[in-house]
Ligand SMILES: Cc1cc2nc3c(=O)[nH]c(=O)nc-3n(C[C@H](O)[C@H](O)[C@H](O)COP(=O)(O)OP(=O)(O)OC[C@H]3O[C@@H](n4cnc5c(N)ncnc54)[C@H](O)[C@@H]3O)c2cc1C
Ligand code: SF4
């Protein structure tokens with residue numbers, strides 16, 4: 001796609017950044033800015049200096065790449081699918097080390113590992129965390145390092161810094177795979193449509209199911225650390241289990257916040273988002289309350305090939321979907337609920 005100079009930062013600002021909860025914080029605009037004029041502040045992009053609503057580099061029809069990249073201004077068409085409906089399987093890793101570290105069935109980490117080991121991909125862009133559970137992107141080139149990305153970090157993050165690092169390392173034009181929340185996947189597809197150099201080699205994207213993500217400041221800093229006095233450096237896992245957001249420490253102590261009380265800690269942009277199952281991903285994955293399994297929606301030909309290869313290599317095993325009817329009913333329910341919530345909010 002050619003660079004369309006009719007795009008304006010001022011339009012991006014007035015239609016997406018300024019209105020409450022229109023911006024999903026994906027980071028596509030920050031990533032493509034050739035002048036480093038955009039930074040995240042309070043979960044939204046902002047001009048580094050000067051007038052918030054205009055960009056000086058955008059005068060006389062120059063640039064506008066940020067507005068061109070925003071998936072909120074440019075909704076994406078569906079990619080080619082392997083059929084009208086996704087193929088649904090339940091799968092889990094056969095690797096005990098991964099099973100111990102992953103969030104659900106370890107499918108994401110297993111196929112990332114397999115893709116690197118087999119040489120299908122040169123790198124995998126995932127998300128690790130620091131010792132206070134702040135998420136951070138990680139470019140992985142050695143299959144052994146995939147373990148560093150396993151597990152869910154429930155606070156919102158963006159795609160820009162991971163892809164910048166990938167590009168700086170000369171890996172963005174080589175075959176790579178990545179993982180992300182539905183808002184990330186939508187942004188990645190928009191970047192592909194633009195022919196962005198940051199996704200030139202992107203061959204595969206794994207989307208995570210997502211009801212909402214949380215604000216790091218409000219959930220982790222204010223609630224868990226300050227109010228509940230959770231020893232954050234000792235936290236082993238965070239998960240949504242049996243109606244509660246559950247934080248488990250290395251000693252096995254659980255700290256719980258009922259799901260009904262989580263509303264106060266949500267990331268602002270999530271209110272307008274209606275995509276639960278990452279509809280533009282090659283495969284979409286979630287736990288849906290299963291114990292140690294990942295429910296996988298295979299959406300594209302590439303998704304089918306990668307899943308078949310992982311199974312043939314013995315790195316994942318699958319189970320009969322009949323055993324997971326409750327989870328599949330939950331998938332339908334959460335998909336419909338999220339769409340309805342967004343429609344109501346956006347009306
Ligand atoms: C914010 C959030 C909300 C979610 N909501 C739901 C839900 O409502 N229902 C449901 O069934 N599942 C939800 N999931 C997905 C679920 O938690 C698991 O990620 C999924 O089942 C895959 O499990 P796994 O064991 O196969 O993945 P693993 O092998 O453990 O790999 C997890 C992958 O997720 C990536 N990741 C972790 N945190 C983030 C993040 N913040 N942003 C982008 N990528 C990240 C890691 O890089 C890693 O590659 C959510 C995940 C997140 C991060
Ligand atoms: S118009 Fe160009 S220089 Fe200005 S913020 Fe957007 S991408 Fe950056």
Ligand code: SF4
Nearest residue numbers: 023024026027029070
């Ligand atoms: S939705 Fe993404 S691309 Fe659009 S303004 Fe927000 S962070 Fe930027």
Ligand code: SF4
Nearest residue numbers: 182183210213270273
């Ligand atoms: S609900 Fe999930 S996918 Fe939607 S904006 Fe929030 S984090 Fe992104």
